[in-house]
Amino acid sequence: MITVEDARALLFDLVSPLESEAIRLADAAGRILAQDIVATRDQPPFAASSMDGYAVKSSEVEPHAMFKVIGEAAAGRRFEGLVGPGQAVRIFTGAPVPEGADFVVIQEDTEQRSDLLTITDTPGPKSNIRSAGVDFVSGTKITAPRCLRPEDVALIAAMNIPKVPVARQPVIALISTGDELVLPGETPGPDQIIASNTFGLKALLEKAGAKVRVLPIAQDTVASLETAFGLAEGADLVVTIGGASVGDYDLVSEVSQGLGMERSFYKIRMRPGKPLMAGRLGKTAMVGLPGNPVSAMVCGYLFLVPMVRRMLGIAQALTPLQRARLAEPIDKNGPREHYMRAILNDTGIRVCDDQDSSLLSVLAQANALLVREPNDPARLAGDEVQYLPI
Numbered sequence: 608m609i610t611v612e613d614a615r616a617l618l619f620d621l622v623s624p625l626e627s628e629a630i631r632l633a634d635a636a637g638r639i640l641a642q643d644i645v646a647t648r649d650q651p652p653f654a655a656s657s658m659d660g661y662a663v664k665s666s667e668v669e670p671h672a673m674f675k676v677i678g679e680a681a682a683g684r685r686f687e688g689l690v691g692p693g694q695a696v697r698i699f700t701g702a703p704v705p706e707g708a709d710f711v712v713i714q715e716d717t718e719q720r721s722d723l724l725t726i727t728d729t730p731g732p733k734s735n736i737r738s739a740g741v742d743f744v745s746g747t748k749i750t751a752p753r754c755l756r757p758e759d760v761a762l763i764a765a766m767n768i769p770k771v772p773v774a775r776q777p778v779i780a781l782i783s784t785g786d787e788l789v790l791p792g793e794t795p796g797p798d799q800i801i802a803s804n805t806f807g808l809k810a811l812l813e814k815a816g817a818k819v820r821v822l823p824i825a826q827d828t829v830a831s832l833e834t835a836f837g838l839a840e841g842a843d844l845v846v847t848i849g850g851a852s853v854g855d856y857d858l859v860s861e862v863s864q865g866l867g868m869e870r871s872f873y874k875i876r877m878r879p880g881k882p883l884m885a886g887r888l889g890k891t892a893m894v895g896l897p898g899n900p901v902s903a904m905v906c907g908y909l910f911l912v913p914m915v916r917r918m919l920g921i922a923q924a925l926t927p928l929q930r931a932r933l934a935e936p937i938d939k940n941g942p943r944e945h946y947m948r949a950i951l952n953d954t955g956i957r958v959c960d961d962q963d964s965s966l967l968s969v970l971a972q973a974n975a976l977l978v979r980e981p982n983d984p985a986r987l988a989g990d991e992v993q994y995l996p997i
């Protein structure tokens with residue numbers, strides 16, 4: 608059995624960063640920017656008023672000063688003339704500041720009667736003018752790779768860039784295997800359960816940036832599994848769930864190898880998730896997850912999400928572990944690296960009572976996987992431990 612770290616290295620060898628594609632800016636949120644974006648304009652493109660008021664010469668601003676209002680500058684419609692001594696231009700937020708003016712007196716500090724303006728209150732020292740290019744200038748870069756947040760999208764829009772180069776989303780085919788499984792909404796037979804992993808993994812992988820194709824559940828027969836693998840064609844990564852262990856109906860290894868899968872490894876020294884397998888099926892990477900629901904999800908966090916991030920070209924494929932203090936003591940660990948379902952709150956981190964790998968209710972309560980090294984000794988309350996947030 609290999610370590611989690613070695614398994615990750617082998618899994619990373621199975622995938623590489625995908626090509627980029629140009630998409631509409633409106634669809635770009637959450638996608639990974641693949642090439643730097645460079646602004647070709649300044650924002651604002653002119654000195655603009657930041658307030659509603661009057662544009663004047665700063666040297667003339669003082670209480671009781673009087674001006675003649677000679678025109679108006681609105682956002683989108685500049686005043687074409689020049690502001691001379693003793694003159695003011697009515698101006699609104701976002702409007703270009705007219706030539707000759709270098710100060711905007713906010714309207715609350717003034718009184719206008721007909722075309723006569725009087726400053727009634729002492730204006731503050733701020734000019735209320737945003738200089739040209741104060742937000743960004745031609746040449747300002749947004750560097751790739753980067754997950755585009757809503758604020759990035761707004762910035763790119765302000766740069767007048769309607770199409771964005773992003774990493775293509777990896778396509779992942781998910782195959783659940785097992786005669787005992789039916790889809791949510793179907794009526795299970797007396798010995799059947801609902802395929803849950805499929806949906807948890809789909810959600811997890813989509814959140815990480817993948818496109819997920821959920822294939823029909825494969826029965827525990829060679830023919831059914833072969834059909835499912837056939838349907839997975841074209842995916843960047845095929846993920847099977849279940850049938851990975853040593854039972855008579857655990858056929859994933861046999862069938863995938865029969866289809867030409869070059870195995871990269873089988874079994875990891877970890878808990879849960881020991882019977883993980885991986886390899887290459889032609890150009891497609893393949894990962895066989897253990898069927899126990901918690902094992903499948905933990906493997907999703909530890910292995911599949913980093914693989915997706917690597918395919919998306921994200922430099923930091925691994926989510927860094929964090930540190931917290933134990934709220935309660937824990938027993939010594941066994942010989943496998945253990946990812947314990949745990950709850951982190953203000954009092955520290957504590958492991959959930961039942962660590963059985965079938966318990967989705969426990970996983971759903973947890974917000975952390977507490978990471979234990981093989982043979983880690985018993986730990987006391989207050990000891991520092993590492994965890995992966997989930």
Ligand SMILES: Nc1nc2c(c(=O)[nH]1)N[C@H]1C(S)=C(S)[C@@H](COP(=O)(O)OP(=O)(O)OC[C@H]3O[C@@H](n4cnc5c(N)ncnc54)[C@H](O)[C@@H]3O)O[C@H]1N2
Nearest residue numbers: 783802803804805848849850851852857881897898899902
């Ligand atoms: N003799 C041994 N038995 C087992 C070993 C072992 O080393 N020797 N390993 C155990 C471990 S650890 C795990 S994990 C499981 C993994 O088994 P499989 O990958 O073959 O999974 P299945 O047997 O198909 O299913 C296990 C369990 O999970 C349920 N399941 C499967 N798929 C789904 C799904 N999509 N949604 C919800 N639940 C699912 C399935 O019904 C089983 O209850 O093997 C141990 N056995």
Ligand code: MOO
Nearest residue numbers: 879880881902964
């Ligand atoms: O490793 Mo299994 O995944 O412990 O239940």
